[in-house]
Amino acid sequence: MHAFKYHRPSSVKAAAALAKGEAKLLAGGQTLVQTMKLRLASPSDIIDLGALQDLAGIQSDGKTVTIGAMTRHADVAHSAEVKKTIPALAALAGMIGDRQVRAMGTIGGSLANNDPAADYPAAVLGMGATVITNKRKLSPDEFFKGMFTTALAADEIITAVSFPAPKRAAYIKFKNPASRFAIVGVFVADFGSSVRVAVTGAGPVVFRQAEMEKALAAKFAPESVANIKVKQDGLNSDLHASAEYRAHLVTVMAKRAVEAALK
Amino acid sequence: MAVKVSLKVNGKSVVAEVEERTLLVTVIREHLRLTGTHVGCDTAQCGACTVSMNGRAVKSCSMLAMQAEGTEVMTIEGVAHADGTLHPMQAAFKEHHGLQCGFCTPGMVINAIDFAKHHPDPSEQEIREALEGNLCRCTGYHNIVKAIGAGARAMAASK
Structure with missing residues (x-):
């Protein structure tokens, strides 16, 4: 892995201010860390979102489930609220990678990476979920641009994803x-x-x-x-x-x- | 450049000064000399590097040491009781011959303990699914699956 400068901001605003040039945001790191080890990515700066506790958590009103960007796959898979309101979403989260990967990987990281074979993009597009960032709200048609490409600007950070509950x-x-x-x-x-x-x-x-x-x-x-x-x-x-x-x-x-x- | 990472490992507070790019497994093995945590594939597939972080099994080769800042980590060295009595999951691996060369075993045991906390009486299918992230090239998994079932039930019984 090439050397980089490490940052651990305590707010989304501070994280966004650091996110420029060749910097990369680090969520759970289950793709990024391996990619850096293989030197397929060599960011100048790593902005670790791990201290942003506010970005993790699940809220549901029975019609909509909103999941914070730093919520781990395991937490979505085991959430009683998700299981009740959108069981297919809990099941999908439980199929990602293996259980160790699910303990670290996050929904925000998965969507920002937009791997063509990732699972979460199917749920977001399949339910017409809203991707909420520090700047705006995006429909999936606006968000997913192409292979590993999204509509996110360099200093734009996903904060949550809001899923309407299907029948x-x-x-x-x-x-x-x-x-x-x-x-x-x-x-x-x-x-x-x-x-x-x-x-x-x-x-x-x-x-x-x-x-x-x-x-x-x-x-x-x-x-x-x-x-x-x-x-x-x-x-x-x-x-x-x-x-x-x-x-x-x-x-x-x-x-x-x-x-x-x-x- | 160096950064300071502070965490608890097997109950002891640890502060290590490391390069930013240092992986958690490197801190565990090379700074703390806890070499029971293994590096197998180094690509997040084999699970030999699995440690428990805040009670959850994670792959320590797949994360920066700084991602463990402020957390409590348990490695295989912290699993048995202080007097050397084996943890019920370790005892079950021994009893059911759940290992041959032993390279994958620390990761298997750590993952199995986390899994068993949520599955006190797991089915064979549940155990096999829980082992998706742990590879063993010796045993064919059969005795590992038996050991984890027995270990989980022993853990539930000792509560």
Whole structure:
């Protein structure tokens, strides 16, 4: 790991003031620290958000669940409030990495990193959650820009994410057995008047599947998506899976997600 | 440049002056000479470096020492009683032959203790899922799974 200057600010404002140039914000560090060890990232400064206790915590009013950016995956997975209001979100958090990673990794860090195979982006896009920063509120369509790219400015810090509770929802992923990242993961959420289907792992960035959303809005049942063929154009192809295979998996995971949501 | 990191390790207050980029596992092994915590893969996959931080199992090769500032860390050296009596989870690993070469064992035991606090009577499936972040290249996991089940029940019984 290359040398850097370490900062441990005690407020979001102080953190934002430090965040410029080649500086990087450190949340749980479950991606960033390894990336720095491999010298794939060599920030000049590390701004550790670990002292910002106010950024961790979960609030729910039964209709909306708001999760602080520094809330660990394990806390979302075990939260009684999340389990009650959006069980699919608690289940998704419990599928990220392994239990040691979940004890450190945070929702804000995951979203800011925007790994194409990460799980949380599927929940945020799949439920149309609002990403709240120190500057503004962003819809997922505004937030997710591309592979490892978001709308966040250099001195912009995610403070919380607010999820509207769907009537029913589920997330199913076909995971890489070694990394446990999604080869393909599909989040399906039924809001009664509308249905959202978000796909992670398959493309360079999380995306919605309009054809499936329309079919499920007409009838929320596995057979509504079972015969929808997803085009492989633009999907990821790597040593883990070809684009053709991923396209096939999107339909299979969507079908299973609808089945799970109906249970 | 150097920074000061203050934390508790196995109940003792520790202050170490380290480079900013120092990992927690480096402080544990090289500054404190607690070499029971191992570095296996060094890429956060194998779990041999697992320590308990504020009661939760974490991978100490995957975090900066400064991320442990003000926390309480327990390593494998702090698991047994002061008189040398094994912790129920350690005793279960011994009883059920849950180790062969022993390299992965400290991380396995630390993770298993944290897991067992939340699962006093775990199923085999729950144990296997809890071990996703710990690799063992000797045992085939079978006896580790048996040991953790027995250890968890022994921990619950000794409460």
